[in-house]
Amino acid sequence: MIHAEPKRTLITAALPYANGPVHIGHLAGCYLPADIYARYLRLCGKETLFVCGSDEHGVAITLKAKKEGITPQQLVDKYHTLMKESFEQFGISFDIYHRTSEKLHAETASDFFKVMYDKGGFIEKTEEQYYDAEQKQFLADRYITGTCPRCGNAGAYGDQCEKCGTSLSPKDLINPRSAISGNTPVLKTTSHWYLPLDRLQETFLNDYINQHKDDWKVNVYGQCKSWLDAGLQPRAITRDLDWGVPVPVKGAEGKVLYVWFDAPIGYVSATKAWCEANGKNWHDYWDKNSGTRLLHFIGKDNIVFHCLIFPAILHAQGEFVLPDNVPANEFLNLEGDKISTSRNWAVWLHEYLHDFPGREDELRYVLTSIAPETKDSDFSWKDYQQRVNSELVSILGNFINRVMVLTWKFFDGKVPAYNAAYHTQDQQYRKELKYGFHVMEEALRHFRFREAQSELINMARMGNKYLAELEPWHLIKTDKEKTASVLHVGLQIAAALSIAGRPFLPKTADKIAFLLNLTFDKKLWDVHFFESLEFLGAGHQLNEASILFKPIEDEEVQKQTDRLEQIKKDNESKTATQPTALNAVKADITYDDFDKIDLRVGKILEAERVPKADKLLKLTVDLGFEKRTILSGIAEYYKPEELVGKLVTVVANLAPRKIRGIESQGMLLMAGNDFGKLYSVGPEQDIEPGSVVK
RNA sequence: CGCGGAGUGGAGCAGUGGUAGCUCGUUGGGCUCAUAACCCAAAGGUCCCAGGUUCGAGUCCUGGCUCCGCAACCA
Numbered sequence: 001m002i003h004a005e006p007k008r009t010l011i012t013a014a015l016p017y018a019n020g021p022v023h024i025g026h027l028a029g030c031y032l033p034a035d036i037y038a039r040y041l042r043l044c045g046k047e048t049l050f051v052c053g054s055d056e057h058g059v060a061i062t063l064k065a066k067k068e069g070i071t072p073q074q075l076v077d078k079y080h081t082l083m084k085e086s087f088e089q090f091g092i093s094f095d096i097y098h099r100t101s102e103k104l105h106a107e108t109a110s111d112f113f114k115v116m117y118d119k120g121g122f123i124e125k126t127e128e129q130y131y132d133a134e135q136k137q138f139l140a141d142r143y144i145t146g147t148c149p150r151c152g153n154a155g156a157y158g159d160q161c162e163k164c165g166t167s168l169s170p171k172d173l174i175n176p177r178s179a180i181s182g183n184t185p186v187l188k189t190t191s192h193w194y195l196p197l198d199r200l201q202e203t204f205l206n207d208y209i210n211q212h213k214d215d216w217k218v219n220v221y222g223q224c225k226s227w228l229d230a231g232l233q234p235r236a237i238t239r240d241l242d243w244g245v246p247v248p249v250k251g252a253e254g255k256v257l258y259v260w261f262d263a264p265i266g267y268v269s270a271t272k273a274w275c276e277a278n279g280k281n282w283h284d285y286w287d288k289n290s291g292t293r294l295l296h297f298i299g300k301d302n303i304v305f306h307c308l309i310f311p312a313i314l315h316a317q318g319e320f321v322l323p324d325n326v327p328a329n330e331f332l333n334l335e336g337d338k339i340s341t342s343r344n345w346a347v348w349l350h351e352y353l354h355d356f357p358g359r360e361d362e363l364r365y366v367l368t369s370i371a372p373e374t375k376d377s378d379f380s381w382k383d384y385q386q387r388v389n390s391e392l393v394s395i396l397g398n399f400i401n402r403v404m405v406l407t408w409k410f411f412d413g414k415v416p417a418y419n420a421a422y423h424t425q426d427q428q429y430r431k432e433l434k435y436g437f438h439v440m441e442e443a444l445r446h447f448r449f450r451e452a453q454s455e456l457i458n459m460a461r462m463g464n465k466y467l468a469e470l471e472p473w474h475l476i477k478t479d480k481e482k483t484a485s486v487l488h489v490g491l492q493i494a495a496a497l498s499i500a501g502r503p504f505l506p507k508t509a510d511k512i513a514f515l516l517n518l519t520f521d522k523k524l525w526d527v528h529f530f531e532s533l534e535f536l537g538a539g540h541q542l543n544e545a546s547i548l549f550k551p552i553e554d555e556e557v558q559k560q561t562d563r564l565e566q567i568k569k570d571n572e573s574k575t576a577t578q579p580t581a582l583n584a585v586k587a588d589i590t591y592d593d594f595d596k597i598d599l600r601v602g603k604i605l606e607a608e609r610v611p612k613a614d615k616l617l618k619l620t621v622d623l624g625f626e627k628r629t630i631l632s633g634i635a636e637y638y639k640p641e642e643l644v645g646k647l648v649t650v651v652a653n654l655a656p657r658k659i660r661g662i663e664s665q666g667m668l669l670m671a672g673n674d675f676g677k678l679y680s681v682g683p684e685q686d687i688e689p690g691s692v693v694k
Numbered sequence: 695c696g697c698g699g700a701g702u703g704g705a706g707c708a709g710u711g712g713u714a715g716c717u718c719g720u721u722g723g724g725c726u727c728a729u730a731a732c733c734c735a736a737a738g739g740u741c742c743c744a745g746g747u748u749c750g751a752g753u754c755c756u757g758g759c760u761c762c763g764c765a766a767c768c769a
Binding site: 223230 | 705706707719724725727729731732763768
């Protein structure tokens with residue numbers, strides 16, 4: 001969209017869910033780009049507000065709290081504090097880092113709901129749901145366990161059986177029980193409010209998304225388009241739960257707003273909180289006609305919520321400004337594997353800050369260099385070391401140090417005078433620097449932070465080149481005046497780096513400014529400023545030279561990769577310990593029950609992958625008396641060729657079932673758990689296929 | 695034919711129909727102010743494949759192959 005210059009910019013970064021610490025994937029995905037952009041706008045003197053906060057509601061929080069034996073509030077307090085402190089130390093320049101468990105947020109979300117409710121913006125649907133009479137509460141899907149109608153697993157959840165993976169609805173469960181009390185729940189009617197996304201798609205979203213076909217990133221637009229093409233469905237925005245923002249309607253006691261309705265409103269409540277503390281009016285930031293430009297920085301997993309659902313909510317509410325752009329990033333992998341909180345496969349921010357004190361900018365630099373702006377990218381410690389050592393240390397740090405040391409050596413640490421007679425010498429460099437600055441600015445405006453940052457390093461590179469060409473260490477012997485001129489320009493380049501580097505490397509920029517003894521009392525990022533390339537006057541006293549970056553040693557990198565190796569091993573060996581601790585023994589069965597199962601030894605004759613299925617193998621198994629086709633979800637753990645000839649245990653009388661169009665006539669017994677590898681269970685010695693297992 | 699993204703020198707990426715480029719790495723040279731850092735140069739590419747549009751395709755179109763997410767599948 002083509003805009004008039006916005007009055008102000010409101011930047012939001014995805015609210016991190018308060019059930020774990022922040023990792024490098026979060027940083028590269030949205031917090032760093034948002035921070036760079038916010039810092040850039042502020043330097044330009046533009047009115048900017050950068051808000052974020054912890055997302056603290058939802059069933060996942062209550063479940064995790066229960067597991068840890070603490071209250072949801074205690075759980076979110078713990079992670080909120082951890083995240084807030086890590087962000088701060090890392091230098092993410094939120095104007096406010098709020099949280100959704102604050103009273104102010106509840107009021108805001110509540111008001112928001114009420115306005116929409118009064119307008120008839122929701123559809124109310126009444127359904128029967130399970131209710132725990134003793135605990136006097138409705139049971140969320142996850143709070144109901146029972147026997148899976150598909151596979152007979154007694155520990156299936158109301159939304160899914162984790163044994164066979166079937167997605168369920170609570171009413172499908174045989175013999176349902178409340179996970180809280182163990183009681184048998186009763187069906188009771190309850191009503192919920194739905195956001196009519198189908199209707200909103202027709203009246204609003206189709207046009208809204210289409211409008212942004214050209215100014216949104218292709219991956220973002222593409223993702224939205226595919227959701228719209230599939231057709232949106234009404235979505236429930238309330239839940240029967242006691243953790244969250246209460247639904248502000250009479251008769252809705254015990255109901256809270258669904259976390260996905262309440263979380264983005266957290267942007268609004270964070271803004272309010274900041275405005276209250278700073279004597280501002282929050283309406284200036286959120287009102288439809290406020291002239292505010294709203295930007296959501298998120299990771300790709302959030303696209304549907306920020307590009308479709310939240311705008312739909314804002315539109316339906318009617319008084320709010322809509323997102324102008326949603327620059328979503330793809331995902332960052334770690335050493336080739338997907339980052340995973342549950343598998344502990346991550347570089348945690350708080351651990352990095354602890355292991356690499358004072359090296360925040362190094363991580364910022366690397367993460368911005370490899371930011372997954374257009375496609376998934378990969379972080380590796382070796383790459384981290386290489387980028388820091390060969391770019392930050394060798395090019396940027398070294399240039400600053402050279403120019404500092406030379407000035408102290410030849411001019412007692414005072415900025416020497418420029419002599420226009422030597423103008424032709426540095427004209428070309430001035431031109432290129434100005435051009436580089438221009439490129440950087442263009443890139444920043446279009447959220448291409450990787451490119452913008454690499455331009456910064458290019459400027460430092462030019463500085464090095466300038467010194468190498470003019471050789472002030474030779475010149476000083478023959479022409480002091482010219483040497484003065486050369487160093488004068490060199491120092492201006494250093495100053496330019498300190499300013500241009502602020503959005504990317506704030507702590508380094510401050511250090512350079514300190515070395516140069518440089519202070520500014522007006523807005524820093526001004527085109528004319530860079531035109532003149534005069535930041536330091538002749539005679540200005542510099543501080544003592546000191547080193548900007550230390551190289552990352554091999555041992556430090558080794559330590560980190562060893563740690564990751566260890567985690568990999570731990571995940572694999574969890575098979576032995578975790579499941580027994582986690583999964584309680586199922587209810588007793590009689591011998592007769594057991595006797596119903598016909599277990600046989602089978603020999604795998606053939607094995608092949610099932611097309612278009614990640615986990616499924618199609619096996620031909622010899623049971624002695626006959627050959628069976630059996631499908632098994634073990635493709636991640638076994639290669640087909642490894643299995644041929646293997647003896648395995650087969651449930652021979654399991655009712656046949658069609659999986660992806662192929663009938664599976666039995667089941668292979670495997671040992672393992674959710675985390676680690678699966679191991680087939682077979683006889684120790686070679687034995688006839690078809691032998692009975694008892 | 696589920697949905698979306700992506701395939702470009704050893705690695706990571708840029709590339710708007712008009713001479714394929716950048717950073718790292720490698721090799722050779724220069725310099726010695728500087729953190730064994732800096733500067734210059736060279737080698738290294740059937741731009742996934744096959745068709746098509748065009749005077750001209752890495753770029754546009756069609757078909758195929760491969761990779762990554764999501765979905766599905768899973769015990």
